[in-house]
Amino acid sequence: xxxxxxxxxxxxxxxxxxxxxxxxxxxxxxxxxxxxxxxxxxxxxxxxxxxxxxxxxxxxxxxxxxxxxxxxxxxxxxxxxxxxxxxxxxxxxxxxxxxxxxxxxxxxxxxxxxxxxxxxxxxxxxxxxxxxxxxxxxxxxxxxxxx
Numbered sequence: 001x002x003x004x005x006x007x008x009x010x011x012x013x014x015x016x017x018x019x020x021x022x023x024x025x026x027x028x029x030x031x032x033x034x035x036x037x038x039x040x041x042x043x044x045x046x047x048x049x050x051x052x053x054x055x056x057x058x059x060x061x062x063x064x065x066x067x068x069x070x071x072x073x074x075x076x077x078x079x080x081x082x083x084x085x086x087x088x089x090x091x092x093x094x095x096x097x098x099x100x101x102x103x104x105x106x107x108x109x110x111x112x113x114x115x116x117x118x119x120x121x122x123x124x125x126x127x128x129x130x131x132x133x134x135x136x137x138x139x140x141x142x143x144x145x146x147x
Contacts, residue, residue, distance in 0.1 A: 025105065025108060025109070028108055028109060028111075028112035029108050029112075031112060031115060032108060032111055032112065032115070032121075032122045032123060033122050034104075034108070034122055034123055034124070034125045035098060035122055035123070035124050035125065036124070036125055036126075036130075036134075037124055037125075037126065037130050037131040037133075037134045037136050038134055038136065040098045040100070040124045040131075041131075041136050041137075043096060043098055044067055044068075044098065047095070047096070048095070048096035048097065048098050049069065049080075049090055049091070049095055049096065049097045049098070050065065050067060050068040050069070050098050050100065051068065051069055051070075051071050051076070051080070051097060051098065051099050051100065052064075052065050052068040052069070052070045052071075052100045052101075052128070052143070053070075053071060053072070053073045053076060053099060053100065053101050053106065053107060053110055054070075054100070054101055054102050054128060058102050058128075059143060062102075062128055062129070062132060062138065063132075063138030063139055063140060064138065064139045064140070064141060064142070064143045065100060065128065065131065065136075065137070065138060065139075066137050066138075066139050066141075068100065068143070068144070069088065069090065069144050069146055070143045070144060070145040070146065071088075071145075071146050072147070073101075073106060073110060075147075076099075076110055076113070076114070077113055077114065077117060079091070079146055080097060080114055080117075080119060080121075081117050081119070088146050094120060095120070096120045096121075096122075097111075097114055097119055097120065097121040097122075098121075098122055098123065098124060099111045099114070099121065099122070099123040099124070100123070100124050100127055100128055100131070101123070101127045101128070102127050102128055102129060103126065103127040103128075103129055103130075104123060104124055104125050104126045104127035104129075104130065105127075107123035107124060107127060108123050110123065111123040
């Protein structure tokens with residue numbers, strides 16, 4: 001999978017046809033109204049729940065997104081489904097959820113899964129790398145990590 005981890009590994013040998021995962025990614029993104037980092041920042045300020053799915057090492061390398069809740073991708077659906085016994089208190093029917101990952105790839109799949117559960121979810125184009133490039137806030141403070 002390469003050094004990109006769950007958000008990447010998308011650098012691959014030249015191909016004449018898109019891979020199946022690239023086709024799937026394009027399909028799931030058709031159902032998302034993806035946000036720029038600045039749009040996501042403003043939506044967070046208006047009450048959207050910003051969820052960071054990056055790994056601890058990715059967060060340590062770049063920084064934490066202030067106000068974001070960190071949820072491991074492996075439990076995301078259970079933590080954000082308001083009908084789940086394992087949901088976090090911040091979940092509410094109709095509350096917008098904006099998912100962040102490192103580069104904006106795995107967050108698209110995560111947002112599509114949340115939409116399939118009936119949530120108003122989307123993700124951020126370019127992920128936290130684009131967030132950082134746009135000069136949006138990052139912090140060295142501890143994250144709000146939910147297990």
